[in-house]
Amino acid sequence: MPLHVENCVCPLCESTHVYEKNYSFHPYRVVQCRDCQLWYLNPRLSEKDMLSQYSDDAYFEGSDGINEGYSDYSEQEKSLRPTFSHFLSLLNRQQLTGGDLLEVGCGYGYLLDEAKPYFNQRVGTDFSLGAVNKASLYADEIFHGGVNEIPQGKTFDCIISVEVIEHIYDPKTFVEDLYKRLKPGGYLILATPDMGSFWRKGMQKRWPSFKLPEHVTYYDDETLRKLYKDCGFEDIQNLPFPHAFPLSVFFEKLKLDFLPCPKINIWFPHVVLGMSARRPYE
Numbered sequence: 001m002p003l004h005v006e007n008c009v010c011p012l013c014e015s016t017h018v019y020e021k022n023y024s025f026h027p028y029r030v031v032q033c034r035d036c037q038l039w040y041l042n043p044r045l046s047e048k049d050m051l052s053q054y055s056d057d058a059y060f061e062g063s064d065g066i067n068e069g070y071s072d073y074s075e076q077e078k079s080l081r082p083t084f085s086h087f088l089s090l091l092n093r094q095q096l097t098g099g100d101l102l103e104v105g106c107g108y109g110y111l112l113d114e115a116k117p118y119f120n121q122r123v124g125t126d127f128s129l130g131a132v133n134k135a136s137l138y139a140d141e142i143f144h145g146g147v148n149e150i151p152q153g154k155t156f157d158c159i160i161s162v163e164v165i166e167h168i169y170d171p172k173t174f175v176e177d178l179y180k181r182l183k184p185g186g187y188l189i190l191a192t193p194d195m196g197s198f199w200r201k202g203m204q205k206r207w208p209s210f211k212l213p214e215h216v217t218y219y220d221d222e223t224l225r226k227l228y229k230d231c232g233f234e235d236i237q238n239l240p241f242p243h244a245f246p247l248s249v250f251f252e253k254l255k256l257d258f259l260p261c262p263k264i265n266i267w268f269p270h271v272v273l274g275m276s277a278r279r280p281y282e
């Protein structure tokens with residue numbers, strides 16, 4: 001079946017004005033909005049075609065975003081767990097943990113498992129049935145699909161969504177839906193590849209987070225803040241999110257994989273932009 005590629009307006013402000021400078025990845029293009037500065041994919045794959053790929057379990061067994069180069073998502077466990085554990089201990093120090101947690105786009109559930117010491121209840125959602133089956137080992141409850149699959153009226157003290165927002169075609173509706181699922185005073189924590197990082201500026205088109213066609217929006221500090229503000233959040237704060245990668249990934253990339261590789265992680269700062277914001281008290 002041929003895939004459908006479409007043109008779109010800016011997903012954050014609906015403007016059609018873009019700067020001349022862009023990144024071309026035929027047939028796709030990453031452009032920057034002149035009005036709100038968001039970078040986004042235009043043209044892009046239609047959302048219907050994209051969603052059908054996510055529901056295919058093979059998606060998770062392939063590569064994903066900045067973790068490209070892994071042959072298997074489960075293989076990433078050894079670097080994802082320390083990455084999430086480090087991030088959660090930071091959230092704990094910032095007093096953002098406690099109560100009931102929802103993770104949107106939980107994958108195989110490693111974050112939910114690492115979150116056990118910090119929350120009373122841990123709930124997750126994911127579009128992949130294979131991921132949902134694995135994640136249910138690690139959580140109190142897992143729902144297959146998006147946040148609307150969770151029974152109406154169920155709300156959370158904290159919602160975390162790591163490396164999901166860049167896949168979302170209508171980010172305002174997504175964040176507004178999460179806002180409604182927070183208790184007053186609850187926190188939404190988003191983490192996404194950092195378009196404003198020196199990694200992107202230095203690597204340009206070779207930046208691994210230009211993951212097409214699935215990454216349809218690219219945020220920096222300014223545009224992620226705007227998204228939160230537009231959806232009614234307050235107390236918006238940056239959160240450092242150092243990311244671990246196994247040394248073997250670099251051996252593979254440098255074609256050194258014939259050499260014995262020590263099983264260690266290397267930590268990278270500023271790959272991911274983390275941000276928290278509070279739903280106002282009523």
Ligand SMILES: [Zn+2]
Pocket residue numbers: 010011012013014015033034035036037038
């Ligand atoms: Zn815009």
